[in-house]
Amino acid sequence: MKVFNKILLVFIAIFIPLVLSSCGEKQDDAPGAELIKSAKEAYEKLDSARLVIKDCDSGEVKQEFIFRYEGNVLTYSFKSVSLSGVYYEYNDGKSLQIENGGEVKTYKWPSGNFKKYKRSKTHPNASGGIFFYEPSCISKVSVNPSGDGTMVDYEYDVKSLSKKMQTSTSEGEMTAFQTRYIFDGDGNFSMLYETSTFGDAVHTYTIEILDKNAVEKVENPIVSNAQK
Numbered sequence: 001m002k003v004f005n006k007i008l009l010v011f012i013a014i015f016i017p018l019v020l021s022s023c024g025e026k027q028d029d030a031p032g033a034e035l036i037k038s039a040k041e042a043y044e045k046l047d048s049a050r051l052v053i054k055d056c057d058s059g060e061v062k063q064e065f066i067f068r069y070e071g072n073v074l075t076y077s078f079k080s081v082s083l084s085g086v087y088y089e090y091n092d093g094k095s096l097q098i099e100n101g102g103e104v105k106t107y108k109w110p111s112g113n114f115k116k117y118k119r120s121k122t123h124p125n126a127s128g129g130i131f132f133y134e135p136s137c138i139s140k141v142s143v144n145p146s147g148d149g150t151m152v153d154y155e156y157d158v159k160s161l162s163k164k165m166q167t168s169t170s171e172g173e174m175t176a177f178q179t180r181y182i183f184d185g186d187g188n189f190s191m192l193y194e195t196s197t198f199g200d201a202v203h204t205y206t207i208e209i210l211d212k213n214a215v216e217k218v219e220n221p222i223v224s225n226a227q228k
Helices: 002-008 033-044 158-162 221-227
Strands: 048-055 061-070 073-082 085-091 096-100 103-107 138-146 149-156 176-183 189-198 201-210
Touching: 033 149, 033 176, 033 189, 085 221, 096 221, 149 158, 158 176
Parallel strands: none
Antiparallel strands: 048 061, 048 201, 061 073, 073 085, 085 096, 096 103, 138 149, 149 176, 176 189, 189 201
């Protein structure tokens, strides 16, 4: 959905999976890949959850995606905080509401901005695509113990990434990109760190999955804002 993707690309390091298809010929999996693949499968089996993306430097939550399947239909809310303000989305499978800069718009089928998501074809943020992993672009791997669990570090070849994605922002060209996965002693996903470098500017975000199968109802944040 064009409106949604424009917002997500504000955080280029976090949402590489949405725009990157392949960095080259298919290669063998890197060490630690089995843990990431297991995390993808576990996430896609959830009936509900809350995806939280936080800026490590400021501690501010930059994006929050809350979802729940009502039968086979996905209901979700999305909040994004950027320099231009706060952006909201709410989709209950019947209509899409967007609040951007205080302006609220509602879309229903057959509007091209509205899309009904189901388990078989779900929203990108409810899919395993949130776990970034592109073995053909990895230049360095490190797998080490982390407490009782495991830490998997991948350093990526930025030149390879730039062939398939936008790697420039107002800060300049991306010069480095790394991911760090943390898994507990049972091999379950705990946290993902994504670090992107643009010249002297370094940004690190954490991606965490909370309230697994515990979201009883997805509230409409746009309605809540109007009632304040």
